Amino acid sequence: MAKSEEYKLGPNTYPRGWFVIAESNELGETPLAVSYFGRDFALYRGKDSGNPVLLDAYCGHMGTHLTASTSAVIASDNSHIEGDNIRCPYHGWRYGPDGKVNDIPYHDGPCPRSSTIQSYPVREIMGCIMMWFDEDGLEPQFEPPMLEEWNDPSWVHWDLDHLGEIDMHPIEVIDNMADAQHLGPTHGAPCEYFENEFKDHIIIQRQGGVLASYGCMLMSTTWYTGPGILLSKQEFGGQEIYEIIANTPVSDGKIKVWHGALHKSASAVATEEDRAIAKEVQVGALAAFAADFSVWANKRAATRIIQLKTDGPFNKVRDWYRQFHLEMKDVERHQGANNGKAHVLNMDKPSEEALALGAHFFE
Template identity: 25%
Template sequence: MTAHQRPRQPYEIQAAPRVERYARGWYVIGNTASVTTAPRTLEVFGTKLVAYRGERDGEVHVLDAYCPHMGGDLSKGRVCGDSVVCPFHHWSWGADGVCDEIPYAKRIPDRAVIRAWHTLEKNGLVFLWQDPERNPPLAEQEPEALADWYSPQWTDWAMRAIPIESQGRELVDNMADMAHFGPIHYSTVKSFSNEMAGHKFIQYMVGGHQILTEGEDSLITSVATYEGPAYMTTTMTGAMDGRPMKVHLLVSHIPVDMQRFVINFGVMVRRDPTLDDTANAAMLEAYAEKNVESFQQDVDIWNNKCVIDNPLLCDGDGPVNLVRKWYSQFLTDIAEVKESQVRHRRHTTVEGPTVEEVLAAQCPGPS
């Protein structure tokens, strides 16, 4: 298009005001070691929660943090049995949110109940269920088991918590944003496609990478899967320091409020049987640092970009509007979710070798 053919009016960026509403689904708050019998403060979803592990049942419990008696912060209290005790007047709150003791009262008020949140421990992670309608978790949306985490051939997660000054949708856009992989992630894309169905959105990519591949003919494969609005795991193959690598990445964000979120970023790698535990741990940390370095460039973009509801897209962009339609189901009341938000679709942005073809060439023979 020549200069004189271009429209005279500048493109107007649109960004509608957001009501305070957080997407329905499972959110990672940390790995299993991050919740102990010492109360932990969670500043999420525009409020404060307390997370702790019961002394008797060993389970993770999450309650609203503010005691309705006089406003004490339960996350600054202590765990007693499976209850958490307020530091202000020692009111005790059970794992179900019901007050179970007031040391100086003859009778506990009937209304002495606070919100108890649904939790899940799986894949070495602790999940918290958020639903703006306060409905219980949807059984079909429970995160799938990550078999490798339960295998001694794999390391545990190396975790980082990364604060972001933006909205969670901006992170999810990356699933369809093929064009950012070169400028941000040192990658050359050989093939790129997306698939959505129900609560899942998947990105398939094959490409080169300045850090994670070696030689012009070396390729990485990447399969990134969102299960719900906030829990994304990626399985990648590549190489580092002459050593073939297979890794799982965790990118799970949780909103602090409508303007901020925290990414719980994790890396686990398949152990090298020729290395001892110390060397494998060092390999994990080195790989994690390389990924955090690459990911930090995304963070720099998110912290400085604007929110845009009507992105001006070109024919080389991925299906950004498709991933946004998929994501919108989690902000919609469950009874009003439309078939168009969840039905199965595939979109190929760049034709090329598939993940399956590359993996078969790297490891010929039966899997």
């Protein structure tokens, strides 16, 4: 595995942005211990607000992991979650969701400020728990993505596929956004049209081509909101889905990956039958994504790419990605240098085959 330094990303080791850290249904009453960005975190659901809270894992007092030890009496029955606060299982110091100690059971007077630990911005959106990570500790610089269709009862929600951890730098996942020439060999749907567009922290790919196995056109508009969360609107054979693919750095050169598909049912309110169909559609979408995933799991790192003119704009996509490793003062200028379109291919010239299949280009 190669690290950020070898891809000449920097000065920060980890990208800045919103990242999936768990699926909503994983976080019930029992807190979780999670590790990302080479750090350990305590994740729990506040009893008052129902909101997830994410703190640095280790208690300021003597370094106990707040959520990993489950045999302490107050942890074994979850009584250490009080409202939106959590008590350390060792001596019971109580942390608020802001990371400050607000009660010590055997001490009167102010709690030591030096015991404060870091609290991270967290959002629960579309069945995902997302955190904002910034090595420099800045507040969120943009909003995480949200699909309106999630609140439309005709669409069937995803349950995420947990693909697990993979020894690959996240920049090689993002390469896929530029990768016009893998769509045939890897997915059996060579693109007829293709373009990338760069808009500050967002990158878009629009492409389409004949999906041989279905005998229909597949058209997709895919975008990353920051470095960690991909959404993709896809239409093929009368089906409409949104796919989510999330990658989160676990350590430098290792990521964790999730996948899901939101499916538009034929009913105003999705029925049990619609749910069964949506499950099958997600299995199909996962199979397509698994083709990428198995390439990634078995490839060596490509810290440099030999980019042909007829490849997609890999190097531009990598340069776009670099913004998430820069100091904030340099980000706007870097975005400005990348904004615009690249690798515009046949966006206004559908082939006869595509026209026969009813391609509507570029929405």
